Amino acid sequence: MDDVIERAVMRVIESMQENHGEPLTIDDMARTAMFSKFHFSRVFQRVTGLSPGRFLSAVRLREAKRLLAVTSLSITNISHQVGYSSVGTFSSRFTQSVGLSPSRYRQLMSITEQDLRDGAARRPEGRTVTVHGTAVSPMAERPVFVGMFPGQILEGRPASYDLIRRPGPFVLREVPEGRWYLLAQSVAESREDAIHYPPNGDNALWIGRHGPIAVGSNGATQRADVRLQPMRSLDPPVLLALRDLLSTWDDGEGRG
Incomplete structure (x- = not known):
């Protein structure tokens, strides 16, 4: 990828992280990148997989997770600090993306495996497919979460998931027809706090993406x-609250 384009996109992401409470517009971001608005939107999507607005929303919600975890600020105050004028809108988007309400996240900081089981227990309508494969990671003894999501950001309930004890084979059952992204995450031992911060080069967070994957109606297993x-x-940013799932896990087999 062109270094000039990548550096320009990085400038914009750094601006998002520093000014997440401000009403940043596409014009503002394009000026930071020193591109035309239309060219900027195209290259940003190409580099990150998300539109600039969608990436900014994820940065804001990640910062909200951090503030809920490490401060005693009220939820209303936090919602304003991360750029939301309506606490109701903030709470709704946070819950949809993170899997817990802001108050519940502050209390638990992680969804439970039962939460994921309950979500997966609602059988999808129509035909489904089993997707299997292998998750490869240098962190050989760390749990890996693998899930099917509608977009390139790890948020909300997966269509299907597996939680494996260490890198290796996984199985995603009952994946509905459609266009999906396979997303995986692992966290270095004793560094679960890293989920609250942007990556800083310390290899605490590991992420994998594959897709889009077209799941058809023939019912055949896909790899x-x-x-x-x-x-x-x-x-x-990773928004789904997987913190405890990736630090302490029972001896059961993977789920899906």
Whole structure:
């Protein structure tokens, strides 16, 4: 990828992180990148996989997670600090993306495996497909979460998921027809706090993406492998609250 384009996108992401409470517009971001508005939107999507607005929303919600975890600020105050004028809108978007309400996240900081089981227990309508593959990661003894999501950001309930004890084979059952992204995440031992911060080069967070994957109606099993790499600042923030799932896990088999 062209270094000039990547540096320009990084300038914008750094501006988002520093000014997440401000009403940043596409024009503002394009000026920071020193591109035309239309060219900027195209290259930003190409580099990150998300539109600038969608990436900014994810940065704001990641900062909200951090503030809920490390401060005693009220939810109303936090919503304003991360750029929301309506606490109701903030709470709704936070809950949809993170999997817990802001108050519940402050209390638990992680969804439980039962939460994921309950979500997966609602059988999808129509035909489904089993997707299997292998998750590859240098963190050989760390749990890996693998899930099917509608977009390139790890947020909300997965269509199907597996939680494996260490890198290796996984199985995603009952994946509905459609266009999906296979996303995987792992966290270095004793560094679960890293989920609250942008990547800083310490290899605490590892992420993998594969897709889009077209799941058809023929019911045939599909294969999709994923390779995890250190998370970069150019990668969309992880919003789904997987903190405890990736630090302490029972001896059961993977779920899906």
